[in-house]
Amino acid sequence: xxxxxxxxxxSPRNVNPTSTAWQQxxxxxxxxxxxxxxxxxxxxxxxxxxxxxxxxxDSPPLLRRLVLLExxxxxxxRRWPTPARRKALADYAAEFPELLDDGQMPVELVYEEFxxxxxxxxxxxxxxxxxxxxxxxxxxxxxxxxxDPLKTTSLFNARKTDVLEIGRQLDDFDLLVTLGExxxxxxxxxxxRSLGRIVALKVSAMRGIETQTLAQLDHPYIVRVYDQRPVxxxxxxxxxxxxxxxxxxxxxxxxVRQTSQAQRRGRLLLECIDERLLAKGESxxxxxxxxxxxxxxxxxxxxxxxGARLASALEHxxxxxxxxxxxxxxxxxxxxDGSPKLADFNVSSSTQAPAxxxxxxxxxxxxxxxxxxxxxxxxxxxxxxxxxxxxxxxxSLGIVLWELLSGExxxxxxxxxxxxxxxxADRRKHGVGEQAIASLxxxxxxxxxxxxxxxxxxxxxxxxxSARVLRRRLDLCQHPEVQTLVRPPAGSWLPALRRHPLPLxxxxxxxxxxxxxxxxxxxNHAEIIDHLTDERVPRIFELQLVTINPVAYAVGVALIVAxxxxxxxxxxxxxxxxxxxxxxxxxxRLRAPYLGDYVAWVSGAEWFIxxxxxxxxxQISLGTAAGLSAQQWVHFFASQVMCGLLASTMSFxxxxxxxxxxxxxxxxxxxxxxxxxxxALDRLARRTPVYTTLALVMVPLAVVVxxxxxxxxxxxxxxxxxxxxxxxxxxFVLAKxxxxxxxxxxxAVTADELEPVTRTxx
Numbered sequence: 001x002x003x004x005x006x007x008x009x010x011s012p013r014n015v016n017p018t019s020t021a022w023q024q025x026x027x028x029x030x031x032x033x034x035x036x037x038x039x040x041x042x043x044x045x046x047x048x049x050x051x052x053x054x055x056x057x058d059s060p061p062l063l064r065r066l067v068l069l070e071x072x073x074x075x076x077x078r079r080w081p082t083p084a085r086r087k088a089l090a091d092y093a094a095e096f097p098e099l100l101d102d103g104q105m106p107v108e109l110v111y112e113e114f115x116x117x118x119x120x121x122x123x124x125x126x127x128x129x130x131x132x133x134x135x136x137x138x139x140x141x142x143x144x145x146x147x148d149p150l151k152t153t154s155l156f157n158a159r160k161t162d163v164l165e166i167g168r169q170l171d172d173f174d175l176l177v178t179l180g181e182x183x184x185x186x187x188x189x190x191x192x193r194s195l196g197r198i199v200a201l202k203v204s205a206m207r208g209i210e211t212q213t214l215a216q217l218d219h220p221y222i223v224r225v226y227d228q229r230p231v232x233x234x235x236x237x238x239x240x241x242x243x244x245x246x247x248x249x250x251x252x253x254x255x256v257r258q259t260s261q262a263q264r265r266g267r268l269l270l271e272c273i274d275e276r277l278l279a280k281g282e283s284x285x286x287x288x289x290x291x292x293x294x295x296x297x298x299x300x301x302x303x304x305x306x307g308a309r310l311a312s313a314l315e316h317x318x319x320x321x322x323x324x325x326x327x328x329x330x331x332x333x334x335x336x337d338g339s340p341k342l343a344d345f346n347v348s349s350s351t352q353a354p355a356x357x358x359x360x361x362x363x364x365x366x367x368x369x370x371x372x373x374x375x376x377x378x379x380x381x382x383x384x385x386x387x388x389x390x391x392x393x394x395x396s397l398g399i400v401l402w403e404l405l406s407g408e409x410x411x412x413x414x415x416x417x418x419x420x421x422x423x424x425a426d427r428r429k430h431g432v433g434e435q436a437i438a439s440l441x442x443x444x445x446x447x448x449x450x451x452x453x454x455x456x457x458x459x460x461x462x463x464x465x466s467a468r469v470l471r472r473r474l475d476l477c478q479h480p481e482v483q484t485l486v487r488p489p490a491g492s493w494l495p496a497l498r499r500h501p502l503p504l505x506x507x508x509x510x511x512x513x514x515x516x517x518x519x520x521x522x523x524n525h526a527e528i529i530d531h532l533t534d535e536r537v538p539r540i541f542e543l544q545l546v547t548i549n550p551v552a553y554a555v556g557v558a559l560i561v562a563x564x565x566x567x568x569x570x571x572x573x574x575x576x577x578x579x580x581x582x583x584x585x586x587x588x589r590l591r592a593p594y595l596g597d598y599v600a601w602v603s604g605a606e607w608f609i610x611x612x613x614x615x616x617x618x619q620i621s622l623g624t625a626a627g628l629s630a631q632q633w634v635h636f637f638a639s640q641v642m643c644g645l646l647a648s649t650m651s652f653x654x655x656x657x658x659x660x661x662x663x664x665x666x667x668x669x670x671x672x673x674x675x676x677x678x679x680a681l682d683r684l685a686r687r688t689p690v691y692t693t694l695a696l697v698m699v700p701l702a703v704v705v706x707x708x709x710x711x712x713x714x715x716x717x718x719x720x721x722x723x724x725x726x727x728x729x730x731x732f733v734l735a736k737x738x739x740x741x742x743x744x745x746x747x748a749v750t751a752d753e754l755e756p757v758t759r760t761x762x
Contacts, residue, residue: 028055028067029074036078046085052096068096073112073154080120089113107136108153111143118149164188164203171231171238173201192240199226199240217322221313223333223343244341246334247276249306249404253329256299257407261441264299269306273334288337300405300444304477306332306340307401311471313342314397318390318467325388327396328368329403366424367409370395371458374425391460394470398455402436405444410436410456429458445477447487469671475747482744485665497662499575501568502561508658509560509599510553512650516607520643521545524614528635532628540621544614552606563598567591567659571666589667590676593684596656600648600691607644611637646727649695653734656684660741665748674749685742688735695731 035050052071057064072092079085089105099106110133117124126144130137163186166175173190176198180187185204192199218224224242231238251272259268270291274284285291294302310332317324324331326344333341366374370392403409410432411424432453440449451473457463464470476483488494497504529541570588579585615636619628628636668674 024057024063025067025070028057029070031055032071033074036074040078049085065098068099069106069109070154072096072099072109073152076109076113076116077119077152077154080116104135105133107133107139107143110136111140112153114140114144115149115152169193170201170203170236171229173199173238173240175201189243190240198243200243202239202241204237204239217317217320219313219316221309221340221342222316223341242341244333244335244343245277245280245282246273246336246338248334249329249332249340249400251276252334253403253407256404261299261443264441266294266297266299266302268299269294269302269334269338273336273338276334277336282336285336290337290339294338298443300441300448301478303401303405304445304448304474306404307397308471308474308478309340310342310397310400311394311467311474313340314390314393314467315471317342318393323388323390324393324396325373326365327393327400328365329400332400367411368396368399369424370460371425371428372460374428389460390467391463391465394455394464394467397470398452402440402452402456405441405452406439408436408439428456431458432456445483446480446489447473447483448477450487451477472671479744479747481740482747485661485741485744486668486748488665494662494665495575497658498571498666501571501663502565504658504662505564505568505595505599505655506557506560508654509603509651510557512654513553513556513603513647516643516647516650517549519646520639523639523643524636527639528632532632534622536622537618540618544617548610548613548617552610556602556606559602560599563602564595567595567663567667571663574666585667585669586676589664589669589674590680592659592664592667593656593680595659595663596652596654597687599655600652603651604644604648607640607647611640611644614640645694649691649731650727652691653731653738656688657734657738657741660738660745664745668745668748672749677749678746681742681746685739688738688742692731692735695727 032050032052032055039048039050052068052075055071056067075087079087089109092109093099093105099109110129114124114126114129126140129140133140163178163181164170164175166178166188168175170190172193173188174193175188175190177189178186179189179200185202188201188203190199190201191197223244226240226242228237228239230236252269255268255272256264270284277284294305297305310327314324314327324342327342331342331344333343335341370388372388373392373395376388399409399411411427437449437453440452451464451470454462454464454473455470464473476486484492485494525541529537566584567588570582570585573582615628615633619633622628664677668677
């Protein structure tokens with residue numbers, strides 16, 4: 001039952017095999033306890049005491065055995081105060097052989113007898129019990145560390161309370177409306193008198209860990225539990241919590257099934273919420289940015305958004321040692337603005353709580369259970385609840401999201417029969433079938449299907465490792481450009497570009513330099529060399545070109561390879577080796593955003609040096625008398641610097657874009673927060689405008705310098721103008737793509753929750 005929402009648990013659409021079983025269990029325990037108390041009070045004749053066998057269901061086997069265990073616990077507690085009525089565990093085993101597990105008494109019954117004796121004045125020795133039941137010694141010692149004799153594994157104390165009269169006062173609360181009824185509790189809309197606030201009041205006789213568990217949790221996507229209090233005179237337990245009026249995801253699932261895929265949009269979620277609000281006399285909020293965002297999204301994006309927030313709630317709970325273990329649409333409440341609120345940790349488990357209770361072995365709704373949780377139901381009392389971890393909750397969430405997305409669960413339901421549960425567990429262990437996968441909408445964001453399949457992996461080891469990772473992956477599904485960058489789809493060209501990074505980086509760095517070099521040679525020949533009268537000049541200039549350029553390119557390539565090789569080698573190895581075998585991966589990941597700078601610095605330095613070497617060589621070769629004038633020196637140096645500026649900036653843009661789009665994503669640790677890389681990307685984002693500015697000022701600077709060195713060629717001005725315009729356009733385009741890649745990578749490694757991309761944000 002979704003306590004804070006107040007959905008009617010008795011409505012047909014809410015019925016599931018597990019809740020039916022709990023209802024049967026509660027009814028039989030209640031009837032047996034009542035019959036025992038009535039007979040024991042009226043007559044001392046033991047023969048008239050009710051027989052356990054009369055209260056056992058014939059089937060299914062799992063339910064029959066669970067009822068038997070609980071009835072034995074009740075009878076142990078009732079018989080022990082009277083020595084003549086006491087009954088040993090061996091007597092129960094002889095009467096009901098089905099109690100035994102492979103010939104052994106279940107540990108919870110052994111522990112229950114130990115606690116019953118403590119409650120009724122005995123001083124049993126845990127060492128004695130460990131000798132009697134050596135197979136349970138370790139578990140018994142753990143369970144007995146708590147010296148509270150009132151602690152019990154019996155579910156009888158969790159029996160349902162009677163529905164109270166609306167309008168009456170209960171403790172500090174005025175009961176206004178009955179919101180819902182479950183197997184062991186009733187939820188009311190109530191007014192807390194002392195604080196004058198409206199709350200959802202859960203009334204039960206349960207003695208468990210739910211409130212202590214929920215008290216640890218304070219999260220925007222978990223129903224806020226305010227406090228608890230006992231009402232001893234009525235043997236009631238009150239828990240009061242945040243009232244959420246927008247219904248549950250169960251309403252949304254029903255609406256999804258009635259709506260064709262083409263008509264499912266974000267408005268569907270809001271319509272379900274608004275119907276619930278209006279039915280309760282409340283108005284939908286008119287100025288909610290969240291509602292506006294949801295209304296603009298497609299249905300798969302809405303499911304991603306809901307899933308990411310529920311994963312965030314689980315992340316918070318799991319970090320505090322709390323498992324939900326009953327995650328299903330009915331337990332996800334909806335606030336008026338569309339935000340989900342995880343509720344009803346009614347049969348949840350805390351990994352910090354003692355294991356061994358019946359609640360720990362049985363709980364959750366079968367249709368949403370993980371294979372390992374179903375195994376626990378099959379092997380009731382045989383395995384420890386601590387064998388479950390947060391990945392079981394992620395499995396359940398995966399089924400919820402699948403059902404929201406397609407209107408159907410990925411696996412068929414079965415009834416609560418031992419063979420049925422085994423069949424369910426076996427089916428889940430074979431994974432999701434192709435037919436179920438085909439039922440998912442084709443409009444799913446990139447990567448969403450993979451996320452769901454990873455949630456539903458048969459074994460926990462192959463599943464998404466944590467709620468934090470699931471939240472991040474669902475967030476990224478809402479950002480297609482990031483998802484495509486980090487996890488390239490099948491057929492993408494990115495993996496091919498990662499296999500040969502060295503030649504691609506060299507080409508990206510050389511092409512701008514080759515183009516600039518051709519411009520420089522043509523310009524210097526026309527504007528300087530042809531104006532020198534010495535006939536030796538052309539031959540010397542040709543000698544310079546075939547000497548200086550090869551040496552400069554060889555040295556430049558060698559320097560770039562030396563600086564970039566560790567990064568490129570790591571990327572290359574990732575394509576052919578396990579990531580774990582590569583050392584210093586983080587170091588090379590942080591160096592990758594600097595590759596464009598390395599190329600630009602090497603290029604710029606070589607162009608600057610060449611601006612000095614070319615005229616100096618000419619000067620030395622021609623001699624002082626026939627050498628270059630000061631103006632020609634400046635002219636030669638200025639032309640080299642202008643061309644070098646063009647080559648360096650374009651090299652930076654080309655190599656940096658390749659590094660960000662191809663190399664960095666390959667080096668990322670999947671789904672890992674990476675603050676150092678975020679900082680490196682931020683620095684790159686600040687450097688990029690500097691290179692863009694240099695590209696922009698190149699043409700104006702050249703226009704100023706050319707008259708000063710008396711360039712008279714109109715062709716030179718025309719070529720400069722065209723090349724400058726082209727370079728400016730290319731710089732703008734590449735700079736924008738670089739900033740987009742930086743933003744995408746930053747989203748991929750940030751720890752923050754992400755909002756989806758909407759039509760208005762594009």
